[in-house]
Amino acid sequence: MEKLLIEGGHSLNGTVQISGAKNSAVALIPAAILADTSVTIDNLPKISDVDILAELLEEIGGKTELTDDTLVINPENMFAMPLPNGRVKKLRASYYMMGAMLGKFKKAVIGLPGGCNLGPRPIDQHIKGFEALGAKVTNEQGAIYLQADELIGARIYLDVVSVGATINIMLAAVRAKGRTIIENAAKEPEIIDVATLLSSMGANIKGAGTNVIRIDGVDELHGCRHSIIPDRIEAGTFIILASAMGDSVLIDNVIPDHVESLIAKLREMGVMIDVADDSVFVRANHNDLRSVDIKTLVYPGFPTDLQQPFTSLLTKAEGSSMVTDTIYNARFKHIDELRRMGANIKVEGRSALINGGPKLQGATVRASDLRAGAALVVAGLMANGITEITGVEHIDRGYSDLENKLKGLGAKIWREKLGEKELSDLKNS
Numbered sequence: 001m002e003k004l005l006i007e008g009g010h011s012l013n014g015t016v017q018i019s020g021a022k023n024s025a026v027a028l029i030p031a032a033i034l035a036d037t038s039v040t041i042d043n044l045p046k047i048s049d050v051d052i053l054a055e056l057l058e059e060i061g062g063k064t065e066l067t068d069d070t071l072v073i074n075p076e077n078m079f080a081m082p083l084p085n086g087r088v089k090k091l092r093a094s095y096y097m098m099g100a101m102l103g104k105f106k107k108a109v110i111g112l113p114g115g116c117n118l119g120p121r122p123i124d125q126h127i128k129g130f131e132a133l134g135a136k137v138t139n140e141q142g143a144i145y146l147q148a149d150e151l152i153g154a155r156i157y158l159d160v161v162s163v164g165a166t167i168n169i170m171l172a173a174v175r176a177k178g179r180t181i182i183e184n185a186a187k188e189p190e191i192i193d194v195a196t197l198l199s200s201m202g203a204n205i206k207g208a209g210t211n212v213i214r215i216d217g218v219d220e221l222h223g224c225r226h227s228i229i230p231d232r233i234e235a236g237t238f239i240i241l242a243s244a245m246g247d248s249v250l251i252d253n254v255i256p257d258h259v260e261s262l263i264a265k266l267r268e269m270g271v272m273i274d275v276a277d278d279s280v281f282v283r284a285n286h287n288d289l290r291s292v293d294i295k296t297l298v299y300p301g302f303p304t305d306l307q308q309p310f311t312s313l314l315t316k317a318e319g320s321s322m323v324t325d326t327i328y329n330a331r332f333k334h335i336d337e338l339r340r341m342g343a344n345i346k347v348e349g350r351s352a353l354i355n356g357g358p359k360l361q362g363a364t365v366r367a368s369d370l371r372a373g374a375a376l377v378v379a380g381l382m383a384n385g386i387t388e389i390t391g392v393e394h395i396d397r398g399y400s401d402l403e404n405k406l407k408g409l410g411a412k413i414w415r416e417k418l419g420e421k422e423l424s425d426l427k428n429s
């Protein structure tokens with residue numbers, strides 16, 4: 001196990017290239033199960049979620065070849081191998097194995113997913129969708145058993161706007177007989193990316209990116225080549241970092257529309273931002289930031305996945321800011337760690353009240369989840385002195401080459417192995 005060390009207080013300058021989107025990649029890889037021939041996915045981020053999904057495809061008989069940022073998946077010998085335990089528990093997106101295997105084999109056994117611990121993360125809407133398509137679904141000892149004689153298109157209204165349920169139902173429905181209509185669908189850009197890959201494989205999908213998606217099932221899907229969209233959450237994290245510590249930073253390979261809600265809030269805070277076709281240039285005004293309130297919402301609202309790093313930035317803004325997370329009720333595990341660094345933050349229910357101003361101090365802190373890790377990296381770069389961050393494995397789930405990208409901007413950040421005492425303290429904590 002490793003820790004990240006950051007010497008704070010150095011300003012950031014230069015250009016950073018954004019990688020392909022984690023939340024697309026983790027759906028596109030399982031989607032390849034549905035094809036009869038090889039699928040090639042380009043612009044993959046180098047993250048552990050991608051490695052684990054490729055291993056899961058190997059477990060069910062697939063062949064995968066990862067070179068640089070390209071993954072070739074040969075699904076020809078895949079079979080409906082049950083996956084009740086093991087790797088499926090290590091990430092959230094293993095739930096997409098359910099939709100893809102149900103679509104292809106009409107059956108699947110998949111353990112309940114892992115992923116960031118943000119409070120309850122039920123998958124009832126995924127199951128409601130699979131059942132509407134004709135699958136029998138049971139939950140036995142922490143694994144979901146799915147079985148259908150045939151899948152038949154249906155009209156499905158999602159009670160909760162869910163990214164995962166929208167994509168999972170699409171994955172099963174592309175091979176169902178007849179038309180499926182998903183109403184109250186999620187509209188995140190990653191959903192359009194998955195629909196684009198499935199369409200290149202021969203699927204018939206209309207309306208992805210709106211709240212009504214129509215899918216006409218087809219008998220077979222073939223291989224194709226697809227390049228992943230840029231990661232709007234990684235881009236947003238670097239825009240926040242640049243707003244905190246940048247003199248002038250160009251965040252390149254971005255779709256600026258995807259980060260519009262963030263840019264609007266940063267401009268309210270006094271950050272100077274120029275937007276071009278596929279890049280965002282931040283000229284920070286980082287010693288004179290104004291406080292703002294944010295509320296996380298489904299896309300195109302402010303993304304919950306940027307709430308935690310944004311909270312770190314707000315500790316620098318004079319005055320009181322309120323952060324409300326309407327998507328998850330327990331996405332505040334980073335707050336205790338920020339307090340260790342001297343932040344003045346009170347949590348009440350789904351909101352955090354940040355009294356900004358005093359400079360953070362380096363401390364030893366723990367990343368409890370992926371974006372808590374990002375929040376602590378932002379805080380560490382802002383703080384006086386050295387910050388040590390454990391729980392780096394969470395950060396590695398979703399940020400591609402984070403240290404090198406930051407070093408390229410002038411940050412002092414490095415990685416060390418945990419000593420024996422640190423390991424035993426962690427075990428006992």
Ligand SMILES: CC(=O)N[C@H]1[C@@H](OP(=O)(O)OP(=O)(O)OC[C@H]2O[C@@H](n3ccc(=O)[nH]c3=O)[C@H](O)[C@@H]2O)O[C@H](CO)[C@@H](O)[C@@H]1O
Pocket residue numbers: 023026092093120121122123124125126127160161162163164165186304305327328
């Ligand atoms: C791998 C992936 O893409 N992860 C993203 C995905 O997670 P994930 O797909 O898990 O998130 P959802 O959009 O499904 O969840 C949104 C909300 O709906 C609730 N819900 C969801 C499904 C369900 O069946 N029942 C239910 O009640 C959840 O508890 C949550 O409160 O979207 C989240 C919201 O943008 C992001 O934070 C995650 O980064």
Ligand SMILES: C=C(OP(=O)(O)O)C(=O)O
Pocket residue numbers: 022091092093114115116305370371398
């Ligand atoms: C919550 C996240 O990831 P996951 O859904 O994979 O746990 C995230 O990317 O911020």
